[in-house]
Amino acid sequence: xxxxxxxxxxxxxxxxxxxxxxxxxxxxxxxxxxxxxxxxxxxxxxxxxxxxxxxxxxxxxxxxxxxxxxxxxxxxxxxxxxxxxxxxxxxxxxxxxxxxxxxxxxxxxxxxxxxxxxxxxxxxxxxxxxxxxxxxxxxxxxxxxxxxxxxxxxxxxxxxxx
Numbered sequence: 001x002x003x004x005x006x007x008x009x010x011x012x013x014x015x016x017x018x019x020x021x022x023x024x025x026x027x028x029x030x031x032x033x034x035x036x037x038x039x040x041x042x043x044x045x046x047x048x049x050x051x052x053x054x055x056x057x058x059x060x061x062x063x064x065x066x067x068x069x070x071x072x073x074x075x076x077x078x079x080x081x082x083x084x085x086x087x088x089x090x091x092x093x094x095x096x097x098x099x100x101x102x103x104x105x106x107x108x109x110x111x112x113x114x115x116x117x118x119x120x121x122x123x124x125x126x127x128x129x130x131x132x133x134x135x136x137x138x139x140x141x142x143x144x145x146x147x148x149x150x151x152x153x154x155x156x157x158x159x160x161x162x
Contacts, residue, residue, distance in 0.1 A: 001058045001059065001060060002058065002059055002060075002061075002098055002099045002101075003056065003057075003058055003097075003099055004029075004056070004057055004058070004059055004066055004095060004097060004098050004099075005054055005055070005056050005095075005096040005097040005124060005127070005128065006025065006054065006055045006056075006057070006066075006070060006093055006094065006095055006096060007052065007053075007054050007092070007093070007094045007096050007111075007113070007119075007120050007123075007124075008021045008022075008025075008052065008053050008054070008055055008091070008092070008093055009050050009051070009052045009089070009091075009092040009119065010050065010051055010089065010090060010091050010092065011042060011047055011048045011049060011050040011051070011088050011089065012048070012078075012088050012089060013090065014049075014050065014051035015051070015159075015160075017077055017090050017091045018037065018051050018053065018159070019161060020077055020091070021055075021073065021077075021091055021093060022034065022055065022161070024073045024076075024077075025055055025057065025073070025093075028069050028073075029057035029058070029059050030057065030058075031057070031058075032055050032056065032057050033055065033056035033057070033127055034053060034054075034055055034056075034127070035053045035054040035055075035123035035124070035126045035127040036053065036123065036126055036156050036159075037051055037052070037053045037123075037156070037157055037159035038051070038052045038053065038119060038122060038123060038154050038155065038156055038157065039051055039052075039154070039155055039156075039157045040052055040118070040119040040152065040153060040155075041152070041153045041154075042088075043117060043119070043152060045087060047087065047088045048088060050119065051157070051159070052119040052120070052123060052154075053123050053159075054096065054120070054123040054124045054126075054127050056127055056128065063098050063101065063103065063106060063107065063109065064106045066095055066098065067095055067106055067107050070093035070094070070095060071093075073091070073093060074090075074091050074092065074093055077090050077091040078090040078091070079091055079092070094111055094113065094120075095107055095109065095111065096109075096110060096111045096113070096114055096120065096124065097109065097110050097111070097114075097131075097134070100132070100134040101134070102134050102135065109134075110133060110134050110135060114133065114140075114143075115133070115136070115143065117152065118147060118149065118151070118152040118154045119152065119154055121140065121143060121144050121147055122144055122147075122154060124140050124144075125140040125141050125143065125144035128140055129141035
């Protein structure tokens with residue numbers, strides 16, 4: 001079994017799509033661990049605020065199969081496969097970590113956004129504070145403590161999962 005972490009983001013009807021992401025990922029992976037939900041300003045473009053969290057799970061699927069399941073769920077939930085990289089979206093599911101695996105194909109692991117974006121690092125630090133980043137060797141809690149928190153606007157919210 002591999003421990004995986006997936007970032008979840010949405011800024012189009014985000015309450016609905018975040019709930020759907022949890023439900024559909026649970027169908028694929030079973031029991032999930034959830035970080036708190038955060039609201040953030042759009043990064044890289046002008047758009048509505050995002051809701052973000054990180055979900056942890058254990059799986060016997062390989063990296064390519066996990067990525068394929070995430071893409072399938074995104075498409076089923078109305079994600080436009082032709083949309084620009086920095087644009088509004090119904091659902092964005094990104095595999096952040098697959099155990100401590102380091103690779104470039106079929107996706108980059110660990111995902112570079114972990115060290116660049118507060119909306120990924122803060123929920124990951126909440127969910128897996130003592131887990132070590134495979135490249136830096138630092139815990140996610142340590143990385144979050146050192147992060148420039150003025151660089152991106154992000155705040156926790158009370159999220160109703162029902």
